[in-house]
Amino acid sequence: MQASPATTKGAATRDSIIDRAYQIVRKEGFEGLSIGSIADSVGMSKSGVFAHFGSREDLQLSVLDAAAQRFTEHVFLPALRERRGLPRLEAIGRRWMKWLRNEQGGCPMISAAIEYDDRPGAIRDRVIFYQTRLRKELARAIDMAIETGELRTDTDSDQLAFEIFGVELAMHHDSRLFGFDEAIERSERALDRLVASYRS
Amino acid sequence: MQASPATTKGAATRDSIIDRAYQIVRKEGFEGLSIGSIADSVGMSKSGVFAHFGSREDLQLSVLDAAAQRFTEHVFLPALRERRGLPRLEAIGRRWMKWLRNEQGGCPMISAAIEYDDRPGAIRDRVIFYQTRLRKELARAIDMAIETGELRTDTDSDQLAFEIFGVELAMHHDSRLFGFDEAIERSERALDRLVASYRS
DNA sequence: GAAATAAAAGAACGATCGTGCTATTTAAGG
DNA sequence: CCTTAAATAGCACGATCGTTCTTTTATTTC
Numbered sequence: 001m002q003a004s005p006a007t008t009k010g011a012a013t014r015d016s017i018i019d020r021a022y023q024i025v026r027k028e029g030f031e032g033l034s035i036g037s038i039a040d041s042v043g044m045s046k047s048g049v050f051a052h053f054g055s056r057e058d059l060q061l062s063v064l065d066a067a068a069q070r071f072t073e074h075v076f077l078p079a080l081r082e083r084r085g086l087p088r089l090e091a092i093g094r095r096w097m098k099w100l101r102n103e104q105g106g107c108p109m110i111s112a113a114i115e116y117d118d119r120p121g122a123i124r125d126r127v128i129f130y131q132t133r134l135r136k137e138l139a140r141a142i143d144m145a146i147e148t149g150e151l152r153t154d155t156d157s158d159q160l161a162f163e164i165f166g167v168e169l170a171m172h173h174d175s176r177l178f179g180f181d182e183a184i185e186r187s188e189r190a191l192d193r194l195v196a197s198y199r200s
Numbered sequence: 201m202q203a204s205p206a207t208t209k210g211a212a213t214r215d216s217i218i219d220r221a222y223q224i225v226r227k228e229g230f231e232g233l234s235i236g237s238i239a240d241s242v243g244m245s246k247s248g249v250f251a252h253f254g255s256r257e258d259l260q261l262s263v264l265d266a267a268a269q270r271f272t273e274h275v276f277l278p279a280l281r282e283r284r285g286l287p288r289l290e291a292i293g294r295r296w297m298k299w300l301r302n303e304q305g306g307c308p309m310i311s312a313a314i315e316y317d318d319r320p321g322a323i324r325d326r327v328i329f330y331q332t333r334l335r336k337e338l339a340r341a342i343d344m345a346i347e348t349g350e351l352r353t354d355t356d357s358d359q360l361a362f363e364i365f366g367v368e369l370a371m372h373h374d375s376r377l378f379g380f381d382e383a384i385e386r387s388e389r390a391l392d393r394l395v396a397s398y399r400s
Numbered sequence: 401g402a403a404a405t406a407a408a409a410g411a412a413c414g415a416t417c418g419t420g421c422t423a424t425t426t427a428a429g430g
Numbered sequence: 431c432c433t434t435a436a437a438t439a440g441c442a443c444g445a446t447c448g449t450t451c452t453t454t455t456a457t458t459t460c
Contacts, residue, residue: 009427010437027318031231034417047419048438056418105318114314117376118227118305128377162370162386163393169373170366176317177328186362193363197397209457210407234447246448248408256448406457416447426437 014052017042021063026105030060030115030123060123067108068130074099076137085148086195089141093164093191100172101180110172135161152200160198167191214252217242221263226305230260230315230323260323267308268330274299276337285348286395289341293364293391300372301380310372335361352400363394 020041025033035056039046053059079091100107109130116124135158142157151160167190175183220241225233235256239246253259279291300307309330316324335358342357351360367390375383 008436013437029229029231029315031229036416036418045439047421047440050419051436051438106314111314113373113377114306114311115229117373131377159386159389162374163367163390165373166366166368166370166390167363168366169369170362173313173317173365173369174362177313177324177331186359189359190363190366193397197393208406213407236446236448245409247410247450250449251407251409402460404457404459407455409454410452411450412452413450414447417445418443420441420443422440422442424437424439426435428433428435430431430433 010052013042013044017044017049017052018059018062018066021059022066022108023105025060025063025067025108025111026103029106029111030063030108033060033063035059057122061126063108064112064123064126064130067112071099071109071134074102079141084144086145086150089145090191090195092138092141093168094188096168097171097184097187100168100175101184106176107172110169135165138164149200151195151198155198160194163194164191167194210252213242213244217244217249217252218259218262218266221259222266222308223305225263225267225308225311226303229306229311230263230308233260233263235259257322261326263308264312264323264326264330267312271299271309271334274302279341284344286345286350289345290391290395292338292341293368294388296368297371297384297387300368300375301384306376307372310369335365338364349400351395351398355398360394360398364391367391367394 017038021033021038024037024041028037033056035046035049038059039049042049053062075092075095079088079095082088082091109127112123112127113131116127138161139157142151142155142160145151146153146155146157167187170190171183171187173183174186217238221233221238224237224241228237233256235246235249238259239249242249253262275292275295279288279295282288282291309327312323312327313331316327338361339357342351342355342360345351346353346355346357367387370390371383371387374386
């Protein structure tokens, strides 16, 4: 579930394959990801690409892992520099939006959730794992804002995490269909209103 | 863009094809919809199915139209029985959730939005058309609640429509990955809080 | 009921799919 | 440098894809 540093030649090309596959998934979704298209994209043969993964599903899982890791790196880890409480929570929300913009294609994790939410299997299982983890970390950041006294003590952190998640989903949706500028403006207002409604 | 009553034999089977295609799209998404799979499902030949539509894209557009029409019938039209203002607005929100549950597979409109949000073409254009219309109708219901004095006069109806849409997206997401019961509970609370924060 | 028309089937097309198997090339270890 | 192992290519497979064309069957229309 985590990327290891590329020491050997094989691991290096494997990383580059995942990187290209990641780009394709953003535009075509996980079901649109084919071994042939990746092979063309990286200038290798189909079997050369295939040999790095036991199956297409393994490749898709690797892309999913990469998506989760990048999200953590770009959204959660930088927010840790803010002090516990509202500053950190708001940093998460804002960085999340920026992440959704910078993903010129769609967000792979959201695509995966939609594509596999009713297809039992390894992919769906891992999507649930990552989504559960994300929601827990979000709730933890909220709990800290309760501890600092910035949010009301009767705040249901899972509920607020759910509501924040909804804003981010709407942000993703609108920015891709109606344009980024309007979407981020609405999303920021929505988040501000949301946090304000829980303020102590 | 609308379904006509089936007078001739051909139109009747065409409707049944769309109905089956609709079921498939809920489970497999629009990209997972193949003419062969529909043919098997309705017990026809591939070419027999194909003859009813000039192309796969035309078939996909027909399914999209069907989805929009069913949504209108199940969510918006029944809500018109409630009096203008908050009752109607809340009826829309609650029926929307029930709609998301009854769609045992995913909601085709949400699937289409994710699958085609960065693939220019007829499908994306029509998705944008329907999403724009939905958001406008939602904003209109909100405007009525402002006129009745139930919501504050400085309420930005487009903003609230965006926020409600986010709750419904989160509802769709959570109910499919984490289970319906918890999702609808959170969604109802979220909607209540949202409306309350705009109350006059 | 015959003639005209619509609906469905059948077969074939080039393309692409994921995957296995066998060579060949390239990098790593001593 | 030589040997061994890893990485990649090449080829073939059965299956499925959307689409076109031709033929057969079913449904209207008079």
